[in-house]
Amino acid sequence: MAQFSDEDRERIHKELIEAGHKLFAQFGFDRTRVSDITEEVGIGTSTFYQFFDSKEALYLVVLTSEREQLFKQLETAVSDIKTPQAEAEMILRTTLEQVRSNPLIKRLFVEGEIRRIDEQLNGTNYDDAASTKSGNDTNTINEDNKCTNPDTGSETDFRVLPQPEEWVARDDVRIDNPDIVRGLLRSLLFVTQAQNTPVVISETYDEVEEALIDTVVTGLFADESMTSSDNHSR
Structure with missing residues (x-):
């Protein structure tokens, strides 16, 4: 087994995540091989398993890292917004743009990849496992600098967003x-799944998405003219 200094282990660990991010985004999980990742980093395939237990473990780290970056982006985007209606609109616009442009975000939130991989790693039903988890760490590194399964929780359902409670x-x-x-x-x-399909013709997709955002935001929030009795009779 190859021996690495702490500095080398930290570098290789980071490079594996970066290579995984690149290849998973480009080819998807199934078409990306461990050898593809290690070739990108310039290490042997066997060395990979000094850092990650499996390809699934690396993929889960990549997905949860993407999730955390998205929520940081959302937090920044709504930081100066004053009304809940504008917060909801910004959250939707930002997330929809990410789903359209970032294949990992699409696989995370639309295709449910994090659920599938988490079930494979833990051998349990995702909903049962999620109910016992807490915290938002994207991964855990043990004393050998080997990545163990990150705590995914149930953030794929947007539960880390504080705004709805507020x-x-x-x-x-x-x-x-x-x-x-x-x-x-x-x-x-x-709705992004309908883009470039017979469901929504490409020429009208942008208008359809815009109308959906407007309809959801307008319908979700109580009109300022509503009486207090109307509000409490929901």
Whole structure:
């Protein structure tokens, strides 16, 4: 077994994640081989397993890293926004743009890749496993600098977004359950699947997406003219 200095291990670990990100985004999980990743980094295939237990473990780290980057981007995007309606619109626009442009984000939120890989690694039903997890760390490195399975939780359902709780607490949302609000926001991402298909002709896709955003945001939030009794009779 090759011996590496701490500095080399840190470098190789980072390079494996970068190579995995590049190849998984370009070719997908199934078409990317461990040998493709190690060739990109310039190490032997056997050395890969000093850093990750499996290709699935690396893929899960890449996906959760992408997820964390997206939520940081969303946090920045809404930091100066004053109204919940504008927050919801920005969250939808930002996430939809990422789903269209970033294949890993699409696989994460639309195709449910993180669920499939997490089930393969843990041998359990994702929903059961997710209910026992907590925290948002993207991965855990043991004393040998080997990456163990990251804690995925159930963030693929947008549960790390704090805004829905804040909206419901202020009675700004017509739906009482923040998880339903998150589900509504996430379900809108699936419109991207209809792009360039007979379902939505390409010439009208942008208008369809725009109309959906407007309809969801307008319908989700209570009109300022509503009375307090209307708000509490939801």
